[in-house]
Amino acid sequence: MAKKKLEDIAINGDGAVAYAWKQIDLDVCAAYPITPQTIIVEDFSKFVANGEVKTEYVCVESEHSALTLCAASCSAGARTFTATASQGLAYMWEMLPITSAMRVPLVMAVANRAVSGPININNDHGDSMAARDTGWIQMFADNVQSAYDNAVIAPRIAEHPDVQLPIITNLDGFILTHAVERMTLIDTEDVKKFVGEFEPVCPLLDYKHPTSHGMFDGPDFYYAHKYQQVEAMDKALGVAEQVFKEFKKLTGREYHLVDEYRCDDADYVAIILGSSYGTMQETVDQMREAGIKVGAAMPHIYRPWPEKELARIMKGKKAVAIFDKHVSLGAYGPMYPEVVVAAADLEKMPKMYNFIYGIGGADTSVSILRDAMESVVDGTADKINYVGMKLL
Amino acid sequence: MAKIKIKDMPIGARVCNPGSSEAILTGDWRSYTPVVDKEKCINCLNCWVFCPDNSVIVKEGKLEGFKMSHCKGCGICAQICPKKAIRMTEA
Ligand code: SF4
Numbered sequence: 001m002a003k004k005k006l007e008d009i010a011i012n013g014d015g016a017v018a019y020a021w022k023q024i025d026l027d028v029c030a031a032y033p034i035t036p037q038t039i040i041v042e043d044f045s046k047f048v049a050n051g052e053v054k055t056e057y058v059c060v061e062s063e064h065s066a067l068t069l070c071a072a073s074c075s076a077g078a079r080t081f082t083a084t085a086s087q088g089l090a091y092m093w094e095m096l097p098i099t100s101a102m103r104v105p106l107v108m109a110v111a112n113r114a115v116s117g118p119i120n121i122n123n124d125h126g127d128s129m130a131a132r133d134t135g136w137i138q139m140f141a142d143n144v145q146s147a148y149d150n151a152v153i154a155p156r157i158a159e160h161p162d163v164q165l166p167i168i169t170n171l172d173g174f175i176l177t178h179a180v181e182r183m184t185l186i187d188t189e190d191v192k193k194f195v196g197e198f199e200p201v202c203p204l205l206d207y208k209h210p211t212s213h214g215m216f217d218g219p220d221f222y223y224a225h226k227y228q229q230v231e232a233m234d235k236a237l238g239v240a241e242q243v244f245k246e247f248k249k250l251t252g253r254e255y256h257l258v259d260e261y262r263c264d265d266a267d268y269v270a271i272i273l274g275s276s277y278g279t280m281q282e283t284v285d286q287m288r289e290a291g292i293k294v295g296a297a298m299p300h301i302y303r304p305w306p307e308k309e310l311a312r313i314m315k316g317k318k319a320v321a322i323f324d325k326h327v328s329l330g331a332y333g334p335m336y337p338e339v340v341v342a343a344a345d346l347e348k349m350p351k352m353y354n355f356i357y358g359i360g361g362a363d364t365s366v367s368i369l370r371d372a373m374e375s376v377v378d379g380t381a382d383k384i385n386y387v388g389m390k391l392l
Numbered sequence: 393m394a395k396i397k398i399k400d401m402p403i404g405a406r407v408c409n410p411g412s413s414e415a416i417l418t419g420d421w422r423s424y425t426p427v428v429d430k431e432k433c434i435n436c437l438n439c440w441v442f443c444p445d446n447s448v449i450v451k452e453g454k455l456e457g458f459k460m461s462h463c464k465g466c467g468i469c470a471q472i473c474p475k476k477a478i479r480m481t482e483a
């Protein structure tokens with residue numbers, strides 16, 4: 001594919017996602033506006049109204065209807081995208097596992113926002129974490145560029161014949177959705193070529209080969225169909241790796257199942273999702289300057305869980321700090337036990353610490369992350385730590 | 393059941409061979425059986441319209457009987473009949 005260097009633009013994360021969707025020129029979009037996702041659907045509906053895309057934009061009365069419509073439209077054979085956040089995702093919940101079980105490769109942007117209550121509109125990962133067991137692939141972005149890139153990459157993973165699963169592209173509410181960053185666009189022709197034509201499997205509107213979708217299953221078939229989803233999730237890891245390679249060829253930008261920053265020779269590694277990965281990189285640089293060998297890693301693909309890559313990164317490390325922007329009340333941060341399991345087969349298991357941070361949009365500064373990592377280095381950290389809480 | 397392999401099943405609980413529900417003998421579930429009293433029946437065919445399993449047999453515009461391979465004994469025909477001509481028996 002031709003590499004055309006375009007001028008960088010200044011854009012917020014929501015705008016960047018909408019722009020990627022415009023370049024893809026999807027068939028159908030149905031979404032309900034909800035802060036901090038609203039700009040995506042506002043921008044995209046403008047593209048539709050101005051005739052800049054051929055997309056059929058369907059106005060719906062709720063997120064539940066949005067996802068129901070999108071699942072059906074994707075089933076029918078149309079490339080379909082939607083977007084939501086927080087309460088909207090919660091309202092969609094009933095349809096999340098149905099969509100994945102129907103094996104429709106739908107793309108959904110989620111502008112991560114804390115789930116009520118108490119009522120809050122700021123960023124944390126409570127919305128997507130609550131959806132993690134519903135059979136959707138989940139990607140995270142650490143800046144506006146990767147939010148845009150994920151929007152281009154996502155349909156390639158979801159629509160792959162071996163995968164055929166819906167995919168969520170997460171971007172941190174406000175921190176990425178609303179903050180303007182400098183970003184490199186991909187030429188629209190290149191985006192179209194990269195994403196390719198949508199080739200649905202047994203679509204409902206294939207009159208010559210009539211099919212029924214969304215059928216009833218007794219226990220034996222239900223279990224077997226769930227197992228097919230397990231296999232598809234496993235395959236999605238390999239497919240994602242392959243798509244990332246192709247993406248690098250096109251753009252020069254490199255993504256992995258787990259993105260890494262200065263992990264190779266590190267004694268201590270921080271595992272963190274989303275925009276705070278950038279904050280952690282700055283923390284790593286500062287601590288390295290002070291002579292402490294720290295590294296950072298971000299699961300770019302959170303579901304399916306990239307266990308092997310995490311194990312490789314953690315091998316030989318003294319300690320690993322797992323940062324969760326959500327807490328499973330009564331247990332741990334959601335990533336913590338999964339990272340521990342990923343490390344369980346290592347010859348020598350690093351010490352494992354969990355840091356809960358940024359809940360309900362609580363500020364996440366370099367100094368907070370640095371204090372946390374220093375407590376890991378000197379061994380004063382607890383197993384579970386609640387950091388960045390102003391009211392104590 | 394044992395003959396079907398997971399890898400051969402269409403994904404997404406899709407049914408890709410149309411008309412295949414005929415192969416599922418819903419009559420196997422039946423615990424009540426409809427019996428029509430032809431004296432009362434006026435051949436309005438409401439039962440035929442409402443039967444969810446296409447099990448009311450009609451010949452030349454007249455109710456003939458029930459297709460026992462697929463009648464699951466739900467009793468909808470008996471409920472819908474304006475003449476109460478269908479009785480559900482425990483046979
Ligand atoms: S609904 Fe009753 S009256 Fe009408 S055709 Fe059926 S059995 Fe006869």
Ligand code: SF4
Binds near residue numbers: 443447466
């Ligand atoms: S009992 Fe149910 S299935 Fe059987 S003929 Fe009547 S309506 Fe049809």
